[in-house]
Amino acid sequence: MKKPGDGSNDRDIEAGMTFEKPRPHSRDRYAAFRAITTRFLDNDVYGHINNAVYYSYFDTTVSGWLLEQDLVVPQRSEIIGLAVNSSCDYFDSLAFPDALEAGLRVARIGNSSVQYGVGIFKQGASQAAAQGLFTHVYVDARSNRPVALPDRLRQGLQSLLRF
Amino acid sequence: MKKPGDGSNDRDIEAGMTFEKPRPHSRDRYAAFRAITTRFLDNDVYGHINNAVYYSYFDTTVSGWLLEQDLVVPQRSEIIGLAVNSSCDYFDSLAFPDALEAGLRVARIGNSSVQYGVGIFKQGASQAAAQGLFTHVYVDARSNRPVALPDRLRQGLQSLLRF
Amino acid sequence: MKKPGDGSNDRDIEAGMTFEKPRPHSRDRYAAFRAITTRFLDNDVYGHINNAVYYSYFDTTVSGWLLEQDLVVPQRSEIIGLAVNSSCDYFDSLAFPDALEAGLRVARIGNSSVQYGVGIFKQGASQAAAQGLFTHVYVDARSNRPVALPDRLRQGLQSLLRF
Amino acid sequence: MKKPGDGSNDRDIEAGMTFEKPRPHSRDRYAAFRAITTRFLDNDVYGHINNAVYYSYFDTTVSGWLLEQDLVVPQRSEIIGLAVNSSCDYFDSLAFPDALEAGLRVARIGNSSVQYGVGIFKQGASQAAAQGLFTHVYVDARSNRPVALPDRLRQGLQSLLRF
Numbered sequence: 001m002k003k004p005g006d007g008s009n010d011r012d013i014e015a016g017m018t019f020e021k022p023r024p025h026s027r028d029r030y031a032a033f034r035a036i037t038t039r040f041l042d043n044d045v046y047g048h049i050n051n052a053v054y055y056s057y058f059d060t061t062v063s064g065w066l067l068e069q070d071l072v073v074p075q076r077s078e079i080i081g082l083a084v085n086s087s088c089d090y091f092d093s094l095a096f097p098d099a100l101e102a103g104l105r106v107a108r109i110g111n112s113s114v115q116y117g118v119g120i121f122k123q124g125a126s127q128a129a130a131q132g133l134f135t136h137v138y139v140d141a142r143s144n145r146p147v148a149l150p151d152r153l154r155q156g157l158q159s160l161l162r163f
Numbered sequence: 164m165k166k167p168g169d170g171s172n173d174r175d176i177e178a179g180m181t182f183e184k185p186r187p188h189s190r191d192r193y194a195a196f197r198a199i200t201t202r203f204l205d206n207d208v209y210g211h212i213n214n215a216v217y218y219s220y221f222d223t224t225v226s227g228w229l230l231e232q233d234l235v236v237p238q239r240s241e242i243i244g245l246a247v248n249s250s251c252d253y254f255d256s257l258a259f260p261d262a263l264e265a266g267l268r269v270a271r272i273g274n275s276s277v278q279y280g281v282g283i284f285k286q287g288a289s290q291a292a293a294q295g296l297f298t299h300v301y302v303d304a305r306s307n308r309p310v311a312l313p314d315r316l317r318q319g320l321q322s323l324l325r326f
Numbered sequence: 327m328k329k330p331g332d333g334s335n336d337r338d339i340e341a342g343m344t345f346e347k348p349r350p351h352s353r354d355r356y357a358a359f360r361a362i363t364t365r366f367l368d369n370d371v372y373g374h375i376n377n378a379v380y381y382s383y384f385d386t387t388v389s390g391w392l393l394e395q396d397l398v399v400p401q402r403s404e405i406i407g408l409a410v411n412s413s414c415d416y417f418d419s420l421a422f423p424d425a426l427e428a429g430l431r432v433a434r435i436g437n438s439s440v441q442y443g444v445g446i447f448k449q450g451a452s453q454a455a456a457q458g459l460f461t462h463v464y465v466d467a468r469s470n471r472p473v474a475l476p477d478r479l480r481q482g483l484q485s486l487l488r489f
Numbered sequence: 490m491k492k493p494g495d496g497s498n499d500r501d502i503e504a505g506m507t508f509e510k511p512r513p514h515s516r517d518r519y520a521a522f523r524a525i526t527t528r529f530l531d532n533d534v535y536g537h538i539n540n541a542v543y544y545s546y547f548d549t550t551v552s553g554w555l556l557e558q559d560l561v562v563p564q565r566s567e568i569i570g571l572a573v574n575s576s577c578d579y580f581d582s583l584a585f586p587d588a589l590e591a592g593l594r595v596a597r598i599g600n601s602s603v604q605y606g607v608g609i610f611k612q613g614a615s616q617a618a619a620q621g622l623f624t625h626v627y628v629d630a631r632s633n634r635p636v637a638l639p640d641r642l643r644q645g646l647q648s649l650l651r652f
Contacts, residue, residue: 037526040552041378041545043371045237047564050367051246051297052222055215056530063529064586074208075536083214087250097553134214200363203389204382204541206534210401213530219367226366227423238373260390371563377572377623378548381541400534409540413576460540 022089024127025119030103031160034061036120038096048093055086058118058134061102065160071153072138079147081136084113088132092122099123105162112146113137114157185252187290188282193266194323197224199283201259211256218249221281221297224265228323234316235301242310244299247276251295255285262286268325275309276300277320348415350453351445356429357486360387362446364422374419381412384444384460387428391486397479398464405473407462410439414458418448425449431488438472439463440483511578513616514608519592520649523550525609527585537582544575547607547623550591554649560642561627568636570625573602577621581611588612594651601635602626603646 027033036057044050062081066072072081094100103119115135119128140147149157190196199220207213225244229235235244257263266282278298282291303310312320353359362383370376388407392398398407420426429445441461445454466473475483516522525546533539551570555561561570583589592608604624608617629636638646 035526037524037549039545039549041367041370041376041548043563044367045369045371045373046243047371050219050222051249052215052218052367055218056213056528059213059215059530060526060528060585067586074532080209082256083253085250085252086214087248089248090246093245096549097556198363200361200386202382202386204385204530204533204539206400207530208532208534208536210534215530219365222367223363223365223422230423237369259386260393372569376545376548377575378541378544381544382539385539385541406535408582409579411576411578412540413574415574416572419571 022131024091024129025103025117025131026126026128027103027119027121029162030105030117030119031162032065032104034064034102034104035123036060036100036102038094038098038100040096043096048095049098051088051090054088054090054120054130054132057100057102057120058086058088058116058132061104061118062116062134062136065104066153066156069156071156078141079138079150079153080141081114081138083134084137085135086132088130090130091127092129094120094122094129103128104160106157106160107133107163109149109154109157109161111148112139114149117162185294187254187292188266188294189289189291190266190282190284192325193268193280193282194325195228195267197227197265197267198286199223199263199265201257201261201263203259206259211258212261214251214253217251217253217283217293217295220263220265220283221249221251221279221295224267224281225279225297225299228267229316229319232319234319241304242301242313242316243304244277244301246297247300248298249295251293253293254290255292257283257285257292266291267323269320269323270296270326272312272317272320272324274311275302277312280325348457350417350455351429351443351457352452352454353429353445353447355488356431356443356445357488358391358430360390360428360430361449362386362426362428364420364424364426366422369422374421375424377414377416380414380416380446380456380458383426383428383446384412384414384442384458387430387444388442388460388462391430392479392482395482397482404467405464405476405479406467407440407464409460410463411461412458414456416456417453418455420446420448420455429454430486432483432486433459433489435475435480435483435487437474438465440475443488511620513580513618514592514606514620515615515617516592516608516610518651519594519606519608520651521554521593523553523591523593524612525549525589525591527583527587527589529585532585537584538587540577540579543577543579543609543619543621546589546591546609547575547577547605547621550593550607551605551623551625554593555642555645558645560645567630568627568639568642569630570603570627572623573626574624575621577619579619580616581618583609583611583618592617593649595646595649596622596652598638598643598646598650600637601628603638606651 042049105117107117108115119131205212268280271278282294431443433443434441445457531538594606597604608620
């Protein structure tokens with residue numbers, strides 16, 4: 001099935017708008033992968049995974065990695081990552097019951113903030129069906145004020161740096 | 164409770180990163196409003212509405228307006244809006260059981276694409292707690308190819324244009 | 327549109343199974359009401375609110391009432407309600423963008439447990455489109471062991487008793 | 490961590506209520522299994538998978554099996570399964586990032602209705618953490634009237650019968 005944007009600029013030319021034209025990432029842009037099983041209710045009335053659901057994949061990918069690396073553990077850690085920005089480019093439709101893989105990378109590390117990148121791949125696909133960015137500011141769990149990234153967290157994040 | 168970014172640039176200075184520094188919109192940036200009731204499960208383990216949930220508010224706001232104006236009706240319309248991009252800036256935390264209002268505007272109209280803007284306000288608040296952009300390309304429901312926006316849809320969208 | 331179970335026993339006769347045949351509740355079976363706005367993604371691929379979503383309405387109704395009455399406040403209360411059982415009978419389809427009302431009652435109060443009843447009504451409808459039961463056992467937030475219902479909670483619950 | 494109902498009747502005795510006391514199923518009660526990955530937002534503010542989320546696992550398990558067996562395919566099949574009843578007993582807490590398995594069985598087959606059973610197991614666990622029932626009535630996709638189960642569907646369902 002032909003999808004808008006499949007290997008052509010038709011969409012943008014027709015649209016008469018200047019899009020920033022992102023290109024789907026290949027798998028090697030990502031440093032760690034996580035399996036994601038889709039759910040019946042991920043599909044909306046159009047029979048494809050709803051645009052909002054991708055952000056729950058992003059969140060799961062970032063938070064899951066931090067938790068499994070014992071770097072940020074909800075209800076126990078002294079710091080919390082607050083979302084300040086997120087975005088997603090959608091290239092190809094996915095649908096339940098597709099099996100997915102989410103690729104994770106770190107795009108930028110600041111003093112108290114981190115920009116994560118997540119790519120959503122159909123299992124085994126070489127190109128992302130969607131990819132996004134997700135910026136966290138880390139704050140003290142009590143005062144809610146930004147804190148410098150703890151050393152151990154910073155080192156973990158550096159291992160995921162991909163540009 | 165002091166929140167990061169509350170009336171200061173501390174966050175960005177501390178972060179040592181150049182953020183695009185969006186400012187929360189006021190209500191007059193939006194052309195139509197929709198009440199949204201929050202749900203217990205909108206809150207994540209940190210006790211605030213999860214970042215991904217805002218996109219379900221966006222989707223509900225855009226799709227709800229189109230449906231109620233009889234402009235795009237799932238399972239009946241000849242065109243479908245496919246999400247090609249979405250993004251959100253988060254300024255202030257919200258939490259169940261807050262009552263919310265979502266403001267809707269149209270930021271750009273192309274030949275076959277539309278960029279919507281949605282602002283999420285705590286009921287009665289003058290400034291958005293979060294605001295986002297959401298780009299649809301309209302395609303033929305059968306061929307899945309981009310189509311020029313039908314006249315009636317274009318006219319409806321123009322009534323929501325706010326820059 | 328004719329729906330299964332609309333004013334007849336056809337469903338059960340055809341099915342050749344003995345259903346417990348619940349009857350839709352009228353509004354006066356419920357003691358408190360809460361407005362619920364539906365969301366685009368509440369609809370599944372069949373264009374109706376998905377069966378699982380009703381339980382998020384139930385949870386929102388029970389937890390919202392307890393929170394707004396200052397009886398059980400997550401992250402602050404010394405007790406937590408753990409779900410031990412839930413059930414729902416579905417009578418009529420609902421769909422986004424329907425506006426809904428959820429009726430709340432208390433069906434049984436034990437020493438440490440409470441059975442809530444929730445009815446989901448299309449706004450203004452006299453009969454429930456779906457109705458369910460939801461049993462909580464209240465436990466100490468630290469030890470996770472059942473506790474006798476605190477007096478103030480018990481009194482609040484008694485005000486919602488309807489059989 | 491001691492959980493209510495763990496190997497004792499304390500809960501029910503303390504509660505002073507007659508519960509139907511279901512026992513957690515073992516894996517051999519189920520005929521087919523499906524891997525389910527949990528998501529960050531499956532956890533509610535208490536840090537455990539929210540009671541409503543289990544129903545999205547049930548729905549995914551039943552609909553996924555029917556789809557993958559090519560028995561009921563949304564937007565293509567001539568019949569649709571409408572939920573008429575669902576229920577769940579919860580025994581043990583689960584939490585993101587637990588990996589889960591959902592067991593599927595068919596408990597009863599009527600003329601036009603089917604009662605499915607679903608058990609949710611922590612990966613590798615011998616006993617269900619939660620188990621539920623889910624009754625579908627199959628209706629004609631156009632007329633919305635109950636239909637006798639097609640032969641091929643009936644045969645598929647019979648292969649999952651477990652009591």
